[in-house]
Amino acid sequence: MDRSPILRKIAWLWLATTIAVLVVGFRQAIFFAPTEATMGNLQRIFYYHVTHATLGLVFPYINCAASLAFLYWRRRDPLKALTADALAVASAEVTVLYVGITLASGMLWGKPAWGIWWTWDARLTSELILWLLYISYIMLRRFSPSGQTPTLAAVLSVFAAIDIPIDFMSIEWWRTQHPAPVFGPNGGGIDPHMWPAVLWNLAGWMMWGVLLIALRFVIERRRQIAEQDAALLAIEASLETPQ
Amino acid sequence: MKYFGYVLEHLRKDLRLEWRSRDAINGMLFFVLLVVVVFSIAFDPAGYPTVTRQISGGILWVGLLFASMTALNQSWAREQRNQVLEAQRMAPSPASALFLGKALANMIFVLIVEAVLAPIFVVFFNLHVLGNAWLLALILPLGTWALVVNGTFFAALGLRARNRELLLPLILLPLSLPSLLMMVQATTGVLTSDLDHIQIRTWITQLAGFDVIYTTICILFFETALNAE
Numbered sequence: 001m002d003r004s005p006i007l008r009k010i011a012w013l014w015l016a017t018t019i020a021v022l023v024v025g026f027r028q029a030i031f032f033a034p035t036e037a038t039m040g041n042l043q044r045i046f047y048y049h050v051t052h053a054t055l056g057l058v059f060p061y062i063n064c065a066a067s068l069a070f071l072y073w074r075r076r077d078p079l080k081a082l083t084a085d086a087l088a089v090a091s092a093e094v095t096v097l098y099v100g101i102t103l104a105s106g107m108l109w110g111k112p113a114w115g116i117w118w119t120w121d122a123r124l125t126s127e128l129i130l131w132l133l134y135i136s137y138i139m140l141r142r143f144s145p146s147g148q149t150p151t152l153a154a155v156l157s158v159f160a161a162i163d164i165p166i167d168f169m170s171i172e173w174w175r176t177q178h179p180a181p182v183f184g185p186n187g188g189g190i191d192p193h194m195w196p197a198v199l200w201n202l203a204g205w206m207m208w209g210v211l212l213i214a215l216r217f218v219i220e221r222r223r224q225i226a227e228q229d230a231a232l233l234a235i236e237a238s239l240e241t242p243q
Numbered sequence: 244m245k246y247f248g249y250v251l252e253h254l255r256k257d258l259r260l261e262w263r264s265r266d267a268i269n270g271m272l273f274f275v276l277l278v279v280v281v282f283s284i285a286f287d288p289a290g291y292p293t294v295t296r297q298i299s300g301g302i303l304w305v306g307l308l309f310a311s312m313t314a315l316n317q318s319w320a321r322e323q324r325n326q327v328l329e330a331q332r333m334a335p336s337p338a339s340a341l342f343l344g345k346a347l348a349n350m351i352f353v354l355i356v357e358a359v360l361a362p363i364f365v366v367f368f369n370l371h372v373l374g375n376a377w378l379l380a381l382i383l384p385l386g387t388w389a390l391v392v393n394g395t396f397f398a399a400l401g402l403r404a405r406n407r408e409l410l411l412p413l414i415l416l417p418l419s420l421p422s423l424l425m426m427v428q429a430t431t432g433v434l435t436s437d438l439d440h441i442q443i444r445t446w447i448t449q450l451a452g453f454d455v456i457y458t459t460i461c462i463l464f465f466e467t468a469l470n471a472e
Contacts (some may be wrong), residue, residue, distance in 0.1 A: 047262050071467060125424070132417035139413050144404035151471035155464045159393075159418060162456060166421070 011214070018207040026199035033197040042112055049105040051201045053127070055209050056098035057168055060134065062091040062213070064161035066155035074151065082224050085150040088157060090216035092137050094209055099131040126167040133160040181210035249336040253344025260321060261352065267314040269422075271356045273321035274313055279360070279367055288368040293435075299368045300430035303360075304423060306415075308390055311353050314452045315394040316348055316411055319402050338466040346388075346395040347459075353387045366379040366382075374436035378443065382433065385450045386426030392454070393418050396461045 029047035036043035066088035074083035106124070107117045118124065137160055141153050172177055190198070255291045261267055288295035292459075298372055322328040364370070377432045401407035429446040432438030438446075 126421075129420050131418055132420070136414045136417050140404070140410065143406065143410050144401070148403055148471040151467060152404070155400060155468050155471075156397075156414060158460060158464060159457070162460075163421075 011211070014207065014211055018211055019206060021200060021207060022204035025197065025204045028197035028200050033123050033194050039113060042109065045105055045109045047197045047201045048205075049102060049109060051205045052098050052105065052199065053102040054202065055206055056095060056102050056127075056130075057164055059091050059095040059098060059209060059213070060130070060161060060164050061178050063095060063134075063137075063157055064164075066091060067157035070150060070154045075100050076236055081150075083221070085154070086220035086224060087213075088150075088154065089141065089220050090213045092157070093216055096131065096134045096138065097212070098209060099127060099134065103127060103131060115192050121178050122170040123167070123178035126163060126170045130160075130163050132165050133163055136160075246337065247342055248276065249340035250343045250347070251339050252336075253429060254347050257318075257345060257348035258351065261348065266307070267317060267349075268352050268355055270308040270317075271314050271352065272359060273358060274310040275306045275360050276303075278309065279364060279402045282306075283367045284462065286293055295368050296370065296435045297431060299364070299370060300434055301427045301467060302368075303364060303409070303430065304386065304427050307353065307357065307387070308419065308423065310356065311387075311390050311394055311409050312412055313389070314352060315349060315398040315415075316408055318345060318395065323384065323402070325341075332470060337471065338469050339462040341369070341469075342395065342399070342461065342465040345399075346392050349395055350384075350388055353391060354384065357383055357387065372434055374433040375440075376433065378433050381447060382426060382450070384430045385454055386422065386430075389422035389426070389450060389457070390419060390456050392458050396465065396468065399465070400471075403471070420448060422453045427452065 025047070029044055033044065033047070034042060040225060066084045069084040070081045073084060103124075106127075111117050137153060137156055140156055141149050144152055152182070264429045265358070279302070286295070286298065288299070319328070322331065332338070394415050397418075398407075398411055401410040401414070404410050427448065428438075429443055432443045432446065
């Protein structure tokens with residue numbers, strides 16, 4: 001599927017734009033954004049950590065929505081349901097990647113800033129749980145035989161999605177070691193000169209994540225279609241053999 | 244009212260099956276006993292009463308979590324013999340009644356284990372409770388339900404999976420982590436009386452919220468998980 005040249009061109013164009021936006025974001029974050037007063041250059045990791053954390057809380061919602069769509073279409077329209085399932089796989093895997101980067105960059109920041117790599121703070125713990133939940137989602141997909149996997153995984157996805165709002169609200173509800181919210185009504189706010197770096201990086205990494213999800217989605221669709229073709233061939237072959 | 248009739252019927256069936264074999268309860272009891280012995284050897288609780296009080300809540304719940312996992316893996320296996328599960332899928336009663344009956348039965352098994360275990364635990368760990376002991380009567384059932392409701396659900400979900408003995412802990416442990424945190428904090432707070440009223444009440448309320456949320460989702464999605472094909 002999707003072998004049409006237009007889509008392919010769009011993908012290349014998207015990739016080129018993504019790289020351009022990321023380069024601008026890098027320049028903004030590393031060279032143009034003002035140095036933070038107390039933390040110095042260490043604060044620049046913020047532009048990567050926060051963008052990945054934000055997107056890592058958005059992609060699981062795509063996974064949840066796709067899973068619910070799968071459950072809705074499962075009996076009504078199986079072909080559409082397969083598409084939704086492919087989207088769910090793609091977004092779950094990219095979620096694991098983004099949340100993983102969030103955890104890793106947070107630890108890189110935590111060692112110099114707090115003196116420890118890891119602490120069992122509310123935000124860190126709920127983020128780690130989110131990561132573990134989506135890993136168990138992928139494990140479930142590996143473990144159960146192909147026919148029922150999508151349904152079982154879709155159900156698990158709904159259970160996992162409960163952690164997303166908890167993770168999001170954790171710094172509001174429990175004020176522990178993780179820095180308090182920066183944006184929003186209760187946030188401390190940032191220097192207006194830091195905004196371009198945040199926004200360019202957010203846009204760039206969002207485009208990158210969307211591209212990864214799209215590519216993974218196409219791969220999964222091809223796998224599904226190949227599976228269907230193989231099943232069809234097997235049925236045809238069994239019809240031709242004399243009984 | 245009819246719905247509760249179905250739930251009770253399933254519950255009665257599970258209790259009778261367990262009464263005849265006593266596999267699950269005996270297995271869990273021995274398992275938790277072993278865990279308690281292993282931990283008492285590892286930490287020498289008689290020597291350090293304060294440390295013991297601080298860690299015993301965690302040890303109790305981790306032991307119960309592992310023990311209930313061993314039983315939960317088995318709890319659907321008896322339904323698979325003679326295609327009983329297929330018959331139940333075709334039965335006119337709602338699937339969630341089957342789930343609730345099974346979860347309640349598992350809950351009763353774990354509560355029995357807790358009741359037998361509690362005195363042994365107190366003796367081995369040389370405990371005496373400093374806080375409001377009656378709060379444990381609230382924390383233990385709420386915590387047990389939090390473990391059992393998701394455990395029963397995902398044991399059913401893993402029924403048709405390859406190596407399901409491994410799959411259940413892989414899914415159940417991450418899901419149970421928040422509830423485990425809440426029950427351990429509440430239990431330790433009661434045992435050591437380090438936490439004040441409001442903090443303990445917050446943990447218990449959160450635990451109850453966890454129970455309500457996951458019970459609702461389990462009931463809503465059980466039919467899908469059972470009939471997945």
